[in-house]
Amino acid sequence: MQTDFHKFRDWRYIEEVHWEWFTNGGLNTYRSYFEKSDEDIVRHLKLFFNKLKYYHLENNKLFVHAGFDVREGFEATLQNNLDSILWERHLYMSAISHHSDGKGEKFGGFDKIYIGHTPTTYYDTLAPRYRCNVINLDQGCKIDGTLTVWVDETDECYTYRNAKEQLPS
16 A cells, blocks of 8 residues: 555556455455545554554564575664565575574574564464574464464463454454
8 A cells, every 4th residue: 555555446447456465464454544534644654654664673582574685794784675574585584594402593693583474484484583593473363263372481382272363353
């Protein structure tokens, strides 16, 4: 809706060009916005995106949706390609390839980096993966309802299967 708002009301265009978003939950979002006036949609989007946090940093721990460009580093990624924080998968793939004895190298100088965006089911596991200093907590909730909660202080995790049915929305 940020880049193609001028074609927002063209259902076929949105479905074709943004099919991945459309088939991964975007259809419901699209339908809910479609009923609104253009003015209401623009106002809501401005309010939403102005409040959106791309990352959270606390006690040398980074919480980010997808990752950052490991070649550039976190700060350079913020400056040069902010969207990659939402879409970049190379941080996780680099952590997997550098992981050897349980620790491996630390990316970005952070003690821990918590990510999602890349379901661990892509790597044949339903469990969180802790590689180097990267912890992937995406177990495919949008796919099959598996949701994980991680306790940072103890590195314990609790996984709920079919969380869509078990947890209140």
